[in-house]
Amino acid sequence: MSETMTMAKALNAGLRRALEADPKVVLAGEDIGQLGGVFRITEHLQRDFGPERVIDSPLAESGIVGTALGMALRGYRPVVEIQFDGFVYPAFDQIVSQVSRMRFRSMGRLGVPMVVRIPYGGAIGAIEHHSESPEAYFAHTPGLVVATPSTPLDAYWMIQQAVASDDPVVFLEPKRRYHEKGEVDLTEPPLAFDAARVVLEGTDATLISYGPMVKTCVEAALAASTEGRSLEVIDLRSVSPLDDATIRASVEKTGRAIVVHEAIRSGGIGGEIAARLQEWCFYSLEAPVLRVTGYDLPYPPSRVEKNYLPDLDRILDAVDRSMAD
Amino acid sequence: MTERQGPDASETVVTPGGTRIVRSEEFIQLLTPEGERVEAEGFTYDHDDATIAANLRHMVLGRRFDTEATALQRKGQLGLWPPALGQEAAQVGSGAAVADLDMIFPSYREHSVALMRGIDPLDMLKTFRGTAMVDWDSVAHRFHLYSFVIGTQALHATGYAMGMQRDGVVGNPDPADNGAVLVYFGDGATSQGDVSEALVFAASYDAPVVFFVQNNQWAISEPIERQSRIPLYRRATGFGIPSVRVDGNDVLAVQAVTEWAMDRARRGEGPTFIEAFTYRMGAHTTSDDPTKYRERAEEEEWRGKDPIARVRSYLLARGAIDQAWLDALEAESEELGVRVREGCLELPEPVLEDYWELAYATLPPGLAEQRDAYLAYEAGFEGEDAR
Numbered sequence: 052m053s054e055t056m057t058m059a060k061a062l063n064a065g066l067r068r069a070l071e072a073d074p075k076v077v078l079a080g081e082d083i084g085q086l087g088g089v090f091r092i093t094e095h096l097q098r099d100f101g102p103e104r105v106i107d108s109p110l111a112e113s114g115i116v117g118t119a120l121g122m123a124l125r126g127y128r129p130v131v132e133i134q135f136d137g138f139v140y141p142a143f144d145q146i147v148s149q150v151s152r153m154r155f156r157s158m159g160r161l162g163v164p165m166v167v168r169i170p171y172g173g174a175i176g177a178i179e180h181h182s183e184s185p186e187a188y189f190a191h192t193p194g195l196v197v198a199t200p201s202t203p204l205d206a207y208w209m210i211q212q213a214v215a216s217d218d219p220v221v222f223l224e225p226k227r228r229y230h231e232k233g234e235v236d237l238t239e240p241p242l243a244f245d246a247a248r249v250v251l252e253g254t255d256a257t258l259i260s261y262g263p264m265v266k267t268c269v270e271a272a273l274a275a276s277t278e279g280r281s282l283e284v285i286d287l288r289s290v291s292p293l294d295d296a297t298i299r300a301s302v303e304k305t306g307r308a309i310v311v312h313e314a315i316r317s318g319g320i321g322g323e324i325a326a327r328l329q330e331w332c333f334y335s336l337e338a339p340v341l342r343v344t345g346y347d348l349p350y351p352p353s354r355v356e357k358n359y360l361p362d363l364d365r366i367l368d369a370v371d372r373s374m375a376d
Numbered sequence: 377m378t379e380r381q382g383p384d385a386s387e388t389v390v391t392p393g394g395t396r397i398v399r400s401e402e403f404i405q406l407l408t409p410e411g412e413r414v415e416a417e418g419f420t421y422d423h424d425d426a427t428i429a430a431n432l433r434h435m436v437l438g439r440r441f442d443t444e445a446t447a448l449q450r451k452g453q454l455g456l457w458p459p460a461l462g463q464e465a466a467q468v469g470s471g472a473a474v475a476d477l478d479m480i481f482p483s484y485r486e487h488s489v490a491l492m493r494g495i496d497p498l499d500m501l502k503t504f505r506g507t508a509m510v511d512w513d514s515v516a517h518r519f520h521l522y523s524f525v526i527g528t529q530a531l532h533a534t535g536y537a538m539g540m541q542r543d544g545v546v547g548n549p550d551p552a553d554n555g556a557v558l559v560y561f562g563d564g565a566t567s568q569g570d571v572s573e574a575l576v577f578a579a580s581y582d583a584p585v586v587f588f589v590q591n592n593q594w595a596i597s598e599p600i601e602r603q604s605r606i607p608l609y610r611r612a613t614g615f616g617i618p619s620v621r622v623d624g625n626d627v628l629a630v631q632a633v634t635e636w637a638m639d640r641a642r643r644g645e646g647p648t649f650i651e652a653f654t655y656r657m658g659a660h661t662t663s664d665d666p667t668k669y670r671e672r673a674e675e676e677e678w679r680g681k682d683p684i685a686r687v688r689s690y691l692l693a694r695g696a697i698d699q700a701w702l703d704a705l706e707a708e709s710e711e712l713g714v715r716v717r718e719g720c721l722e723l724p725e726p727v728l729e730d731y732w733e734l735a736y737a738t739l740p741p742g743l744a745e746q747r748d749a750y751l752a753y754e755a756g757f758e759g760e761d762a763r
């Protein structure tokens with residue numbers, strides 16, 4: 052059974068199914084009840100599951116995450132919504148100092164099975180603090196799983212897998228893709244939660260990406276194919292932990308790798324992947340691993356975002372440089 | 377909602393630095409520093425002498441453990457220790473108000489409460505000796521892990537209380553079917569945003585949680601005047617939470633007030649904020665030196681309000697205990713001291729091998745590779761001197 056739906060609807064349907072499947076699942080966040088969230092991801096869920104399970108929270112991000120941790124200690128599986136990426140920082144301490152390490156600091160006795168949902172990334176014409184890519188902060192923290200879907204199909208299944216995970220998950224939702232449609236198979240998850248996906252197969256170079264940039268990479272690969280270049284595209288899906296085997300196998304095959312993400316370059320996921328690739332397959336590489344990323348600046352005013360965010364041309368330019376070496 | 381506010385005889389004073397603060401010395405007290413039983417409006421003490429004697433025992437044992445641990449740190453056997461000397465009544469009185477279905481969220485100084493909950497003192501030392509993270513079963517003992525980030529646990533406690541609401545263990549007709557959460561933090565923690573957020577959430581959802589502030593007057597070297605211009609208990613009023621200030625060195629009053637608050641919470645009447653007005657006689661932790669930031673006279677004044685001496689005087693005067701009882705307690709205390717002193721040195725040394733599986737429920741393949749590489753590297757040293 053499959054349906055065509057937007058990522059927003061897929062997330063809504065996935066959350067609905069998680070609420071139905073386990074009475075211990077609770078949702079919390081600002082404006083998620085009556086309003087259904089500013090992006091309407093939780094629309095009608097409070098109506099159908101009640102205010103005890105879909106909780107409108109006070110405007111306090113540390114409070115939302117910290118109380119969710121307490122509920123998790125009581126046996127619940129909280130799924131909290133941070134309204135926008137730039138508002139997660141007030142909850143940063145709770146996520147990295149408390150949520151991520153409760154299992155470790157309790158000597159393995161206490162798990163905190165909770166999900167922190169964060170709409171992230173740029174290109175929606177937003178003002179300051181409403182476009183951020185904070186994934187590297189969380190990927191740097193042991194104990195957290197950082198995942199991000201790129202399609203409605205993955206959104207539907209990955210949010211359910213995140214809720215079912217016994218590890219805390221920072222679940223990043225690419226908000227520029229919320230309203231793009233795709234086919235969703237409602238019967239069987241396509242992949243394991245921690246697996247990367249080969250979106251397109253190719254032989255000349257590998258584009259490694261995740262979240263909002265996967266679609267852009269696919270577009271770049273299709274454009275390159277008209278020029279006779281065969282690009283492989285990998286969607287990481289799990290930013291942390293990384294699916295090393297899939298990345299490695301692809302780059303050993305193609306000999307060239309370009310990591311693409313919106314987030315700031317320095318200290319980003321791209322650097323981590325480049326380092327791993329030169330450790331694993333130095334002798335298979337035909338060219339240095341390149342990165343196409345946001346610049347080391349805060350997200351700029353939205354009217355110049357198009358110059359800041361990686362786009363098809365920047366990716367193709369990197370492919371040219373990689374192939375020229 | 378505020379009928380139980382403590383008597384308000386506060387006064388405005390100006391500190392030498394020119395800061396205007398309101399200071400209040402009024403609180404609920406049932407036993408004077410001289411050991412005389414007094415009454416307080418609105419609060420009664422319903423327990424017999426045996427309960428008071430049991431509290432005295434917990435206080436004496438708690439102080440002994442704390443004293444031994446402080447000494448162990450001074451001998452270099454612990455990396456750090458947060459002494460609780462002088463706060464035994466605040467801890468034991470509140471700990472005595474906890475029932476079967478309740479849950480406690482401590483900060484990192486509630487050593488006497490931990491002992492009351494049956495936690496092995498040697499398990500508590502592990503954290504401070506560096507031989508383990510926090511190594512007790514918080515679910516079995518209904519006493520959560522120590523938290524070292526100031527005030528963070530106020531949110532965890534409030535969330536846990538929200539979970540209790542959803543579990544239906546609040547507001548039932550049978551009192552034995554109800555539970556509540558007791559969370560400890562210090563006066564310094566009230567400056568933290570997390571504590572304010574916890575008060576917002578607790579009030580907003582009527583969560584069954586009791587905020588128990590041990591106002592020991594000092595946040596390391598910062599006096600209470602640096603934290604608040606009003607008595608701490610009055611902060612809660614702004615959140616719509618009933619509050620009371622209690623003599624934190626009076627174990628009877630602390631027990632009575634905490635029982636009242638916990639009962640309210642269990643009945644579904646929402647959160648309460650208790651300020652236990654007490655004093656930390658020692659350092660914040662063994663890494664600071666109180667002589668650098670406060671006057672000896674202040675400590676001497678509080679020494680006269682010792683929480684243990686007054687209970688002992690009271691019970692002796694009533695004939696509820698005698699010297700033989702005290703001798704037996706001293707013997708038990710000495711036994712605890714020996715066990716702590718000797719057991720600390722025998723705590724097993726940790727090995728990193730045991731920690732790879734603890735960060736994630738499911739060990740990620742990349743981390744498993746790091747573990748294997750570590751083990752292979754370490755194996756290369758076999759037969760050489762221990763690293």
